[in-house]
Amino acid sequence: MPLVWFEGDCIKCAMCAEEAPKVFVFVENVGPQVKTEIDIAAHGEDIKRAAQFCPTGCIKYSL
Numbered sequence: 001m002p003l004v005w006f007e008g009d010c011i012k013c014a015m016c017a018e019e020a021p022k023v024f025v026f027v028e029n030v031g032p033q034v035k036t037e038i039d040i041a042a043h044g045e046d047i048k049r050a051a052q053f054c055p056t057g058c059i060k061y062s063l
Helices: 015-019 040-053
Strands: 003-006 024-027 031-034 059-062
Touching: 003 031, 003 040, 015 024, 015 040, 040 059
Parallel strands: none
Antiparallel strands: 003 059, 024 031
């Protein structure tokens, strides 16, 4: 089962939501969240790109 999660210190830059808006949503005062009820496997390339651009490297995934 594909998974996406955050691990470590997120600086709440919203880069992940900009790179993969179908996967991540940025919530004010909370930070980025993985959207619910999406097909993570269908957005694998977007997730990989968001993880690559994450300045803290806190986006983790298992596709």
